[in-house]
Amino acid sequence: MMHKQAIIVGGGPAGLAAALRLREKGIEDILILEREKMLGGILRQCIHDGFGLTRFGESLSGPEYAQRFIDKVQEAGIECITDCTVLDISSDKIVTAASRNQGLLQIRADAVLLTMGCRERTRGALATPGTRPAGVYTAGVAQNYVNLQNIMVGHEVVILGSGDIGLIMARRMTLEGAHVKGVYEVQSYPNGLPRNIQQCLNDYNIPLHLSHTVVEIKGRERLTSVVVAACDERFRPIPGTEEEIPCDTLILSVGLIPENELSLAAGVNLDPRTRGAFVDENCQTEVPGIFAAGNVLHVHDLVDFVSLEAEALADNVAEYLKVGSLPACGLEVKAGANVGHVIPQRISGTRDFTLSLRVRQPLNGVSVVVRQGDQVILRRKMRKALPAEMIQLPIKAAKLTDNVDMEVYVE
Amino acid sequence: MKTTFTCIVCPNGCEVEAEYEGKKVLSVKGNLCPKGEAYVTQELVDPRRTIASSVRVTGGAMPLASVRLTNAIPKDRIFDVMKEINSITLPAPVRIGDVVIPNVLGLNSDVIVTKNIDVL
Numbered sequence: 001m002m003h004k005q006a007i008i009v010g011g012g013p014a015g016l017a018a019a020l021r022l023r024e025k026g027i028e029d030i031l032i033l034e035r036e037k038m039l040g041g042i043l044r045q046c047i048h049d050g051f052g053l054t055r056f057g058e059s060l061s062g063p064e065y066a067q068r069f070i071d072k073v074q075e076a077g078i079e080c081i082t083d084c085t086v087l088d089i090s091s092d093k094i095v096t097a098a099s100r101n102q103g104l105l106q107i108r109a110d111a112v113l114l115t116m117g118c119r120e121r122t123r124g125a126l127a128t129p130g131t132r133p134a135g136v137y138t139a140g141v142a143q144n145y146v147n148l149q150n151i152m153v154g155h156e157v158v159i160l161g162s163g164d165i166g167l168i169m170a171r172r173m174t175l176e177g178a179h180v181k182g183v184y185e186v187q188s189y190p191n192g193l194p195r196n197i198q199q200c201l202n203d204y205n206i207p208l209h210l211s212h213t214v215v216e217i218k219g220r221e222r223l224t225s226v227v228v229a230a231c232d233e234r235f236r237p238i239p240g241t242e243e244e245i246p247c248d249t250l251i252l253s254v255g256l257i258p259e260n261e262l263s264l265a266a267g268v269n270l271d272p273r274t275r276g277a278f279v280d281e282n283c284q285t286e287v288p289g290i291f292a293a294g295n296v297l298h299v300h301d302l303v304d305f306v307s308l309e310a311e312a313l314a315d316n317v318a319e320y321l322k323v324g325s326l327p328a329c330g331l332e333v334k335a336g337a338n339v340g341h342v343i344p345q346r347i348s349g350t351r352d353f354t355l356s357l358r359v360r361q362p363l364n365g366v367s368v369v370v371r372q373g374d375q376v377i378l379r380r381k382m383r384k385a386l387p388a389e390m391i392q393l394p395i396k397a398a399k400l401t402d403n404v405d406m407e408v409y410v411e
Numbered sequence: 412m413k414t415t416f417t418c419i420v421c422p423n424g425c426e427v428e429a430e431y432e433g434k435k436v437l438s439v440k441g442n443l444c445p446k447g448e449a450y451v452t453q454e455l456v457d458p459r460r461t462i463a464s465s466v467r468v469t470g471g472a473m474p475l476a477s478v479r480l481t482n483a484i485p486k487d488r489i490f491d492v493m494k495e496i497n498s499i500t501l502p503a504p505v506r507i508g509d510v511v512i513p514n515v516l517g518l519n520s521d522v523i524v525t526k527n528i529d530v531l
Contacts, residue, residue: 047526048463049463049479050422060525061479064507148473150474175490194426195417195421199419199460203486389422
């Protein structure tokens with residue numbers, strides 16, 4: 001059987017950054033497996049700018065950001081197989097993949113890096129009543145058609161959900177001559193970043209209707225209208241508030257789900273809160289030698305942070321490959337009051353790490369508190385904290401003890 | 412006059428509270444960096460934005476090459492610039508950084524390619 005030191009599943013921003021850092025750390029025997037014909041992942045279709053402000057200090061489009069990593073991966077001569085779908089990963093790290101050029105591949109790896117990214121929630125997840133006409137798209141699918149395939153998806157557009165991709169597509173469709181009638185969000189606050197509300201909606205006079213949802217989809221061959229309604233605080237439509245809006249296109253931007261079917265096959269346990277793997281401070285899953293980073297682990301709002309997380313992961317993978325194991329992480333990190341989830345979920349208490357979290361609802365004038373028992377490890381004051389924004393906190397080993405679980409909460 | 416602006420310069424998206432008279436900023440607060448004040452000042456006098464779109468490519472591995480502006484343009488000229496971008500078709504290959512339209516409509520901003528497209 002073929003053998004590799006490290007197999008990277010997915011050649012998007014996380015996989016590319018991890019591959020480069022592994023090579024920098026002296027790991028020679030690396031293979032990237034990518035399902036699409038080209039490297040770059042979802043960045044290929046994210047043609048708007050705003051990428052790379054943290055990492056490169058300039059505002060790049062998605063394809064430019066990706067190409068900087070792709071160029072380096074190619075310069076470094078890191079082996080990639082594109083147009084290659086990974087079918088299975090076993091808990092003893094045998095990766096099975098299918099590719100048109102190379103047929104069925106079975107490769108044993110010392111370490112497997114899960115960097116598969118995420119996918120979109122669809123109409124099925126919302127169970128919206130009505131017919132099943134053409135013209136209902138998730139935001140990323142609409143983005144793929146418009147930005148990669150030169151197919152205009154529609155002209156009279158309603159958007160359900162205020163996630164960032166939906167906001168970006170509201171602007172994109174408007175620039176291409178479509179009429180975006182409004183964005184409807186079931187929550188009482190927007191799900192996207194404030195700057196996208198401004199530059200994608202307000203700039204183009206696109207109304208945002210909070211506490212509203214689509215309650216019916218109409219049309220036989222093609223979508224002809226949707227019915228929207230106001231919702232109460234438990235997201236139940238309020239009878240009598242229905243309004244029918246003629247449209248030929250409904251774009252859904254209602255959340256992203258880490259794509260973890262392969263992780264489950266490998267015996268990796270998932271956290272119901274992140275829908276990604278339980279990981280320790282090394283980004284190692286509960287299966288030794290299998291690691292995860294980027295949107296497959298938890299959905300990020302900025303690609304710059306995906307790259308950073310993947311690089312931190314690669315540092316740990318390099319150590320794992322050289323030493324054969326990583327320090328045990330016996331302490332639990334618990335998500336306390338107002339915290340939706342935390343990454344990592346386990347730590348050693350003996351090393352520096354980056355703590356990532358999201359708050360459950362918009363909060364003003366709060367403090368994020370990290371503690372072990374009575375000992376406050378870190379307290380970070382925040383003027384505002386939004387669920388749309390991931391919070392990252394560097395935690396220093398010098399402040400930690402190695403025998404008390406950690407709790408993270410917002411007060 | 413008092414207005415709260417959402418700064419769009421970076422993902423922090425600061426809510427900048429600005430006090431101003433006419434187009435003159437008197438005070439700002441809420442911004443984490445000086446770019447927030449510069450943004451509000453610019454926004455009052457002459458709001459500017461960058462845009463991204465795509466142009467058709469013939470003979471390429473993909474039918475479209477993405478493009479963007481190198482500098483922000485006046486907000487009320489966005490659709491004029493879109494019209495210029497939509498009139499362009501490029502032969503493959505194209506490379507990141509290729510200038511598609513120099514100084515578009517005299518607005519001191521170039522339209523540049525942001526994706527490599529090889530010949531099919």
